[in-house]
Amino acid sequence: MFLKEYISDVYKGVKSLLTGMKKTGYYFVHPSEIITQQYPENRHDLNLPERFRGEVVMSHDENNEHACTGCTACELACPNGTIKIITKFDITPEGKKKKAIDTFIYHLELCTMCNLCVQACPTDAIKMSQKFEHSVYDRSRLTKKLNQPGSKIREGVE
Amino acid sequence: MFSLAHITQIIHDWLYSSFDPTLALIIECAIVILVAIGIFAVLGLVLVLMERKVAAHIQIRLGPNRVGPGGMFQTVADTLKLIMKEGLTPDQADKFLFNLAPFLVMIVAMLLLAPIAFAKGVQIWDINIGVLYISAVSSLSVIGILMAGWASNNKYSLLGAMRSGAQIVSYELSAGFSILTIVVLTGSLRLSDIIASQENGWWIFKGHIPVIIAFILFIIAATAETNRAPFDLAEAESELTAGFHTEYSGMRFALFFLAEYINIFIVCAIGATLFLGGWMPLHIGGWEGFNHLMDYIPSSFWFTGKTFFLIFLIMWFRWTFPRLRVDQLLNLEWKYLLPISLVNLLLVTVIAILGWHF
Numbered sequence: 001m002f003l004k005e006y007i008s009d010v011y012k013g014v015k016s017l018l019t020g021m022k023k024t025g026y027y028f029v030h031p032s033e034i035i036t037q038q039y040p041e042n043r044h045d046l047n048l049p050e051r052f053r054g055e056v057v058m059s060h061d062e063n064n065e066h067a068c069t070g071c072t073a074c075e076l077a078c079p080n081g082t083i084k085i086i087t088k089f090d091i092t093p094e095g096k097k098k099k100a101i102d103t104f105i106y107h108l109e110l111c112t113m114c115n116l117c118v119q120a121c122p123t124d125a126i127k128m129s130q131k132f133e134h135s136v137y138d139r140s141r142l143t144k145k146l147n148q149p150g151s152k153i154r155e156g157v158e
Numbered sequence: 159m160f161s162l163a164h165i166t167q168i169i170h171d172w173l174y175s176s177f178d179p180t181l182a183l184i185i186e187c188a189i190v191i192l193v194a195i196g197i198f199a200v201l202g203l204v205l206v207l208m209e210r211k212v213a214a215h216i217q218i219r220l221g222p223n224r225v226g227p228g229g230m231f232q233t234v235a236d237t238l239k240l241i242m243k244e245g246l247t248p249d250q251a252d253k254f255l256f257n258l259a260p261f262l263v264m265i266v267a268m269l270l271l272a273p274i275a276f277a278k279g280v281q282i283w284d285i286n287i288g289v290l291y292i293s294a295v296s297s298l299s300v301i302g303i304l305m306a307g308w309a310s311n312n313k314y315s316l317l318g319a320m321r322s323g324a325q326i327v328s329y330e331l332s333a334g335f336s337i338l339t340i341v342v343l344t345g346s347l348r349l350s351d352i353i354a355s356q357e358n359g360w361w362i363f364k365g366h367i368p369v370i371i372a373f374i375l376f377i378i379a380a381t382a383e384t385n386r387a388p389f390d391l392a393e394a395e396s397e398l399t400a401g402f403h404t405e406y407s408g409m410r411f412a413l414f415f416l417a418e419y420i421n422i423f424i425v426c427a428i429g430a431t432l433f434l435g436g437w438m439p440l441h442i443g444g445w446e447g448f449n450h451l452m453d454y455i456p457s458s459f460w461f462t463g464k465t466f467f468l469i470f471l472i473m474w475f476r477w478t479f480p481r482l483r484v485d486q487l488l489n490l491e492w493k494y495l496l497p498i499s500l501v502n503l504l505l506v507t508v509i510a511i512l513g514w515h516f
Contacts, residue, residue, distance in 0.1 A: 010494060017479065024216045024478040036220040 053113040054132040056083075056106055058125055058146040065154040066147055068125035070101035077120035082110045090152075100153055104146040109139060123157050162458050163279030190282055194271055198420055203233045205419040208466075209473055216477040237412065245408035248311055255309035260406065260413035263302035267420040269295050273349050274427050277437050277458035281350065288349035289341055292428055293334050296383065299421065300326040303385075303392065303402050306414070310405040318401025321484060322392030326383055328491040333379035335499035339365075339372040339506040340432045353436040360435035366514070368505045373433045375499050380425035381472055382491075384418065388479035391487060426468035430461065434468075437461040 027033055037046060060066050070087045088102040118126055126146070136142060169189070173182040207222070210232070214221025222229030247256055273288040275281040285291055300323055307319020341347060343365060344355045355361075361369050382389040393401035403414045430436060437457035441449045482490065508514075 010498075020478045021474060024474065027218050028212070028215045028474070031215065033218050034215070034220055035218050038220070038223075 048130050052130050052132075053115060053128040054130045055108055055113075055128070055134065056111065056117060056126050056146070057129040058104060059127060060148050060151055061154065063154075064148060064151045066125055066151050067123040067154050067157045068101050068104060068147065069123055069153060069157060070099050071122065073120045073122060074117035074126060077116045079114065079116065080110050080112065082107045083117060101147060106144045106146050107142065108134060108144060109142040161279075161456060162277040166280060194268060194282075197271070198268070198416065201423050202416040202419050203237065205423065205469065206233045206236070206415075208469070209419075209476075212470065212473045213477045216474070240412040241409055243408035245410050246405075248405050250311045251405065252309040252311070255305050256405075257410070259302050259306035259309060260410045260417070262305060263299055263417040264413050264420075266295060266299040266302060267417045267424065269298075270421075270424045274424065275349055275353060275431065275436050276461055277456070280458070284348065284350050287347045289337055289347045289352070289432075293330070293337060296421075296425070297326060297330050299417070302417075306406070307402040310402070312405050314398040314400075315402050315404045318392045318394065318398045318404070321394075322385055322402060324484075325385070325389060325391060325487060328488060329379045329382035329389075329495075332375050332491060332495040332499045333383060335496075335503050336372040336376035336379065337428075337432060339369060339503055342503070342507050342510050343369070345510075349431055349436070353431060353438055356435040356438050356441075358441055360433065360438070360440070362433045365506070366509065368502050368509060369433065371498065371502050372506065373429070375495055375502070376429055376433070377468070377471065377475075378495065380429060381475055382487075384421045384425055384472075386418075386422065386472060387476040388481050389487060390476075390481060391484060394481065422469060422472060423465065426472065427461070427465045429468050430464035434464045435460075436464075 037048075039046070058066050058068060070085055072085050072087075075083045075085050084105040084107075085101055086103040086105070087099055089097045090100045092098050113128070115128060118128055134142065170186070173185055176182075177185065207230070211221045211229075213219075222232035225231045225235050247253060270292060272283040273281065273285050273291055275284075303322045304319045307315040307317075307322075310316070340352060340361055343361060344352045346352060346355075356364070358364075362373055365372075385392045391401075393403070398404070403411055406414060435441075437460050439449075439452035439455060439457065439460050441452060
């Protein structure tokens with residue numbers, strides 16, 4: 001009984017090691033699997049993974065309209081105070097006051113690309129872009145204003 | 159036809175005809191030392207680059223590719239950097255032992271180069287107890303490691319060195335037993351006899367399953383004896399920073415690094431000699447035409463090919479398997495490898511006595 005267990009132990013051990021070696025051996029003889037990006041050379045045809053997160057952007061459509069209601073959910077969700085939203089009150093055609101964003105301030109220098117703001121957004125106004133070449137000579141240039149000048153909230157987004 | 163033995167014979171004849179025998183011998187010794195150092199330097203550069211490239215391709219990366227075409231000169235640049243760096247000695251270290259240790263490790267590696275047959279008739283020292291000499295001298299390298307660990311006055315270094323000691327003492331046994339299987343089959347400790355006995359087929363083909371098991375055991379034990387992953391407890395970056403060479407920098411670190419790779423080459427050369435026929439071309443008993451065809455490939459090519467195949471195998475292990483814990487390491491040796499190699503040796507002895515091998 002003991003001997004049987006011993007032999008099956010050895011067999012299982014060798015088998016699991018061979019399974020691992022098969023996988024790595026497959027990678028070794030298939031250079032097409034290599035995922036390294038030779039960055040400065042292939043700058044114009046980079047093949048970034050879908051989940052790669054470069055910076056937070058606010059998407060605007062062709063009418064220069066965005067979907068941000070100014071609810072500050074992203075500002076509350078941010079763990080290190082990267083986002084600051086300044087709100088204002090618009091007058092609607094009916095004469096009522098309605099809350100809207102004035103400026104969406106995004107501190108790229110504080111951002112860790114954790115994606116929590118994008119998850120917190122109820123209207124999918126902000127998303128992560130894949131642009132990652134952020135280096136500038138002056139730190140103040142990393143503080144960005146995400147809503148484009150003259151943009152307003154899209155009709156029907158509450 | 160290209161033959162290393164021919165070249166060495168020409169040099170030998172010329173030296174003995176131009177100088178008196180004593181002077182000629184001294185000159186020959188000097189040439190051998192220079193060639194050995196040259197082999198060391200070239201092997202170090204080639205093996206480190208090979209390791210990095212193999213590792214990269216196994217991990218779906220590209221590896222070094224900036225210095226020279228395809229990263230060919232990466233290791234040359236690294237060596238230049240290491241030579242220019244300052245070699246620090248810690249304040250409370252035992253200065254004498256600290257400075258001696260890397261050279262001791264290198265000297266052991268150099269001594270092991272002596273009985274290896276690089277090609278037909280090219281062997282520095284064809285000693286009649288070659289296999290015994292190898293297994294005796296190879297266990298000396300642990301003294302250099304222990305010395306480095308002790309002299310550094312650093313707990314990580316000492317722990318790494320002690321682990322390395324326990325490891326080498328254990329795995330020496332199963333390495334010895336797997337070497338003994340070939341000695342039993344050949345009936346000789348002389349390396350040239352062992353190679354000559356494989357003229358009608360390498361031992362791994364002639365000796366049935368027991369020799370294949372012995373070969374696997376030898377490869378495992380060799381990996382452990384050279385302190386390489388999955389048995390790299392002596393270095394264990396994640397636990398002991400760098401183990402016994404934590405405090406070394408500059409050229410002395412480079413010597414440790416070089417010695418590690420030379421040791422890999424040596425154990426693989428020994429494995430190739432014992433199990434895969436050394437410089438002997440692939441011969442199959444009875445197939446005259448095929449054997450003649452194989453003889454056209456120079457013997458030095460056969461030797462390097464086999465050795466580098468084994469080196470690749472060991473690198474493949476390193477980049478596939480996770481590191482063992484200390485208790486797992488000792489379990490593997492004392493509960494699995496040693497009993498298996500004892501039974502295996504018995505089997506091989508029966509095969510050798512009854513003449514069942516080809």
